[in-house]
Amino acid sequence: MIEGILQYEFLRNSFITGMIIGVIAPLLGVFIVVRRLSLIADALSHVTLAGIAANLLLSKQFAFFAGISPLYMGTVFSVAGALFIEKLRSVYKHFQELAIPIILSGGVGLGVIFISLADGFNTDLFGYLFGSVSAVGRTDLYLIILISIVVIMVVFALYKELFILSFDEEHARASGLHVKSIHFVFIVLVALVIAASMRIVGILLVSSLMTLPVAASIRIAKGFKQTIILSIIFGEVSVLGGLTFSYYLDLAPGGTIVMIAVLILILTMAVKKFSFQKAG
Amino acid sequence: MSSNYSIIEIERLYYRYDREYVLEDINFFQPEGSFLALVGPNGSGKSTLLKLILGLLRPQSGEISIFGEKISQFKNWEWIGFVSQKANSFNTGFPATVQEVVASGLTKKLGLFKRMGKKDWQRVKETIDAVGLGEFYHRNIGELSGGQQQRVFIARALVSKPKLLILDEPTVGVDAKNIRDFYSMLDDLNRNHGITLLLVTHDMEGVSDKVTHVACLNKKMIFHGKMEEFNKLKADESSHLYGYSLPILSHKHHLEGAEK
Ligand SMILES: Nc1ncnc2c1ncn2[C@@H]1O[C@H](COP(=O)(O)OP(=O)(O)OP(=O)(O)O)[C@@H](O)[C@H]1O
Ligand SMILES: [Mg+2]
Numbered sequence: 001m002i003e004g005i006l007q008y009e010f011l012r013n014s015f016i017t018g019m020i021i022g023v024i025a026p027l028l029g030v031f032i033v034v035r036r037l038s039l040i041a042d043a044l045s046h047v048t049l050a051g052i053a054a055n056l057l058l059s060k061q062f063a064f065f066a067g068i069s070p071l072y073m074g075t076v077f078s079v080a081g082a083l084f085i086e087k088l089r090s091v092y093k094h095f096q097e098l099a100i101p102i103i104l105s106g107g108v109g110l111g112v113i114f115i116s117l118a119d120g121f122n123t124d125l126f127g128y129l130f131g132s133v134s135a136v137g138r139t140d141l142y143l144i145i146l147i148s149i150v151v152i153m154v155v156f157a158l159y160k161e162l163f164i165l166s167f168d169e170e171h172a173r174a175s176g177l178h179v180k181s182i183h184f185v186f187i188v189l190v191a192l193v194i195a196a197s198m199r200i201v202g203i204l205l206v207s208s209l210m211t212l213p214v215a216a217s218i219r220i221a222k223g224f225k226q227t228i229i230l231s232i233i234f235g236e237v238s239v240l241g242g243l244t245f246s247y248y249l250d251l252a253p254g255g256t257i258v259m260i261a262v263l264i265l266i267l268t269m270a271v272k273k274f275s276f277q278k279a280g
Numbered sequence: 281m282s283s284n285y286s287i288i289e290i291e292r293l294y295y296r297y298d299r300e301y302v303l304e305d306i307n308f309f310q311p312e313g314s315f316l317a318l319v320g321p322n323g324s325g326k327s328t329l330l331k332l333i334l335g336l337l338r339p340q341s342g343e344i345s346i347f348g349e350k351i352s353q354f355k356n357w358e359w360i361g362f363v364s365q366k367a368n369s370f371n372t373g374f375p376a377t378v379q380e381v382v383a384s385g386l387t388k389k390l391g392l393f394k395r396m397g398k399k400d401w402q403r404v405k406e407t408i409d410a411v412g413l414g415e416f417y418h419r420n421i422g423e424l425s426g427g428q429q430q431r432v433f434i435a436r437a438l439v440s441k442p443k444l445l446i447l448d449e450p451t452v453g454v455d456a457k458n459i460r461d462f463y464s465m466l467d468d469l470n471r472n473h474g475i476t477l478l479l480v481t482h483d484m485e486g487v488s489d490k491v492t493h494v495a496c497l498n499k500k501m502i503f504h505g506k507m508e509e510f511n512k513l514k515a516d517e518s519s520h521l522y523g524y525s526l527p528i529l530s531h532k533h534h535l536e537g538a539e540k
Contacts, residue, residue: 034374157393164384167376170364171436174334175388176357222418223377 004247011247013136014200018239018253020148021197021209026217026235027155028193029210030228031186033218034166039100040187041207044081044194046107049203051077052128053114060118070128071140075147075195081107082191086184131202131254133246140199147196151189162186163224200239202254212261213238216268234264285312285348287444287476288333293342295325295332302328304500306342310493315470315477317487320497326480327365327448329497333478334362334446346444358389361437363430365448365480372422378432379417382408385436407439408432411465426453434462438469445469448480459483463490 005011032038054077055070065073081103088099115125127135136144155162161182164172172179197206217230242257249256286309293306303325310316320326331337332344335351344351347359383396383404390396396404408417411431416424421432430450437445447466451459467490469475481487484494494510496503503510 034371036371160384160387160390160396161392163376163380164387167374167381167384168370170336170366171362171384172387173336174357174360174362174364175385176335176355177388218373218375221375222420224375224380227375 009138010134010136013138013141014133014253015240015243017136017141017144017196017200018243019236020144021193021200022236022239023232024148024151024193025197025206025209026213026231027228028151028186028190029214029235030217030224030231031162031166032190033211033214038207038211039097039104040085041190041194041210043085043100043104043107044078044191045198045203045206046104046111047081048074048078048107048191048195048198048206049128050107050111050114051075052198052203053111053118053125056125057114057118069137069139069143071143071195071199074198075143075192077107078191078195079188082187086187127202128198129202129204130252131198131200131205131257133200133243133253135199144196144199147192151193154185154189158182158185200243200253201257202252205254205258208258208261209235209238212258212265216261216265219268219272234261238264286310286345287312287347288478289343289345290333291343293332293339293344295328295337295339295342297328302499303332303339306497306501308495308501308504310476310478312476313470313474314492315466315490316479316493316495317484317491318478318480318495318497319482319484320502324498326497330362330446330448330478330480334360358440359443361385361440361442361445363433363437363445363447363450365452370421374420374422376421377418378408378413378421378424378435379404381421381432382435382439385439389440404439407435410438411435412461427455427458430454442475444476444478446478449482450479451481451483451486459486463487466490 005015029041032041051074052070055065055068055073058073059066059070085099085103088102089096092098161172161177164175164177165179165182165186169179172182193210194206197209201209213231213234214227216234217227221227221230238257238261241260242255243253245251245256245260246253288308288310290306290308293303293308294301295303302323306329308329318326318329328337332339333346333351335354335357346354347356383400386396386400386404390400405417408414411434413424413428413431413435416428421429424432430453434447434450437447451462454462463486466477466479466487470477470490479487479491488507491507493506494503495501503513
């Protein structure tokens with residue numbers, strides 16, 4: 001596989017992307033999980049699908065859109081979806097989780113319409129749904145690198161604000177923090193990470209890469225920092241392991257990545273149980 | 281001990297969540313350096329009043345000033361420490377250590393983009409030791425008892441060295457011995473560190489020898505004044521501290537407000 005990576009640019013791109021999303025997806029995933037917002041990731045990934053379908057449709061009509069990667073349009077939709085979720089959450093103050101099914105079904109509905117207008121499924125779309133090792137082009141890679149730099153820098157800069165917001169929103173408000181803006185920045189970051197991860201793991205499984213490594217690490221970690229570090233390690237192992245398997249066995253990478261993440265989760269559950277039995 | 285300068289001043293405040301007012305015509309002030317107990321029956325609006333003081337809610341009418349500034353202009357929120365009544369109803373599965381939770385009390389003081397320095401961590405450690413949780417530094421907060429969790433939140437409120445500490449029924453779920461220790465700690469903070477305290481409590485007995493001022497709330501401010509006056513009144517009236525039906529008291533309160 002090493003030769004393959006050295007020889008083929010597409011493989012190289014995929015592995016670099018994999019290494020990047022193995023970091024940023026679980027990094028934001030920790031905040032998503034502890035704030036019980038896991039479904040938002042799902043909703044946004046479906047909106048991203050609508051964006052990609054829109055681009056496929058547009059590229060049939062206008063040469064301009066055929067020239068650019070659908071990922072850009074996906075990113076735009078994802079961020080727009082994030083803003084819309086915020087709007088809905090403030091409208092339905094007492095039923096904030098309503099925003100999620102609204103956005104999710106809206107995204108799927110729009111996506112399906114665009115797809116049927118664009119004369120149905122093609123293999124490209126299949127890659128977007130389930131991920132692909134051969135899909136990351138050079139311009140995709142640039143966008144993904146840019147997104148990851150932004151995400152990591154913002155999380156680093158706003159770490160303590162994001163922590164306080166996740167742990168105790170009322171305390172954050174009482175401390176005079178501008179909770180709304182911080183949350184807003186956060187949700188846009190989530191949208192960006194989903195767009196960046198989609199190429200490799202696929203739309204249907206993006207949210208798993210954000211939540212499964214966290215679910216595993218939360219069981220054994222002490223404290224928040226450790227939870228983040230372990231989540232990133234688990235995410236990285238899942239992505240690189242999954243890509244390797246999918247390369248040799250010719251499987252969709254999204255599936256193998258997620259299955260490895262599930263395996264890690266089961267292992268941590270077993271380890272925890274075992275260590276309890278030993279102690280007790 | 282308390283000076284004439286009022287850290288909190290409230291004038292003709294009205295507040296309602298929905299249609300009905302839960303606070304009506306509230307006039308209130310708290311002198312610097314005082315230790316004030318805010319009492320009243322369940323649902324009388326105590327927590328609501330605190331939320332208004334903390335800027336978590338906006339009044340429909342009336343004025344609130346803190347540290348001499350209109351609340352809308354006030355910026356130095358790190359001067360105020362707050363322990364909410366709901367503090368220990370957090371998600372106990374949350375993966376954060378005692379150290380991390382207490383450190384989050386420094387967020388505003390440090391300011392945007394600033395990170396914790398060595399001194400800040402030192403301060404966090406001191407505060408955790410001061411509330412007697414030194415051995416649980418790296419324990420996940422969900423793995424502590426209710427009373428210990430409560431002390432974590434008190435440490436979080438104290439870590440930024442606030443000038444005003446607001447506590448909403450902080451002793452719920454704390455055992456009798458720890459309650460006494462806790463009151464002594466508050467007394468020490470008030471007397472020896474000059475921290476102004478605003479304490480919502482149902483345990484007037486327990487704090488009566490510590491507090492300097494009392495406010496009785498039941499939708500309206502029924503009594504508001506010094507502890508001595510409160511004692512005198514209590515002796516005069518056969519009614520006890522929740523004194524629902526004492527319009528005379530609220531009248532007296534207005535006179536006092538006017539004198540000031
Ligand atoms: N978020 C809310 N929405 C609507 N009404 C509320 C809300 N919070 C409180 N109330 C109402 O406002 C009134 C005052 O509530 P508050 O929580 O201030 O009382 P309290 O004095 O703190 O009571 P307790 O001693 O039980 O803590 C109550 O009648 C309550 O039902
Ligand atoms: Mg209350």
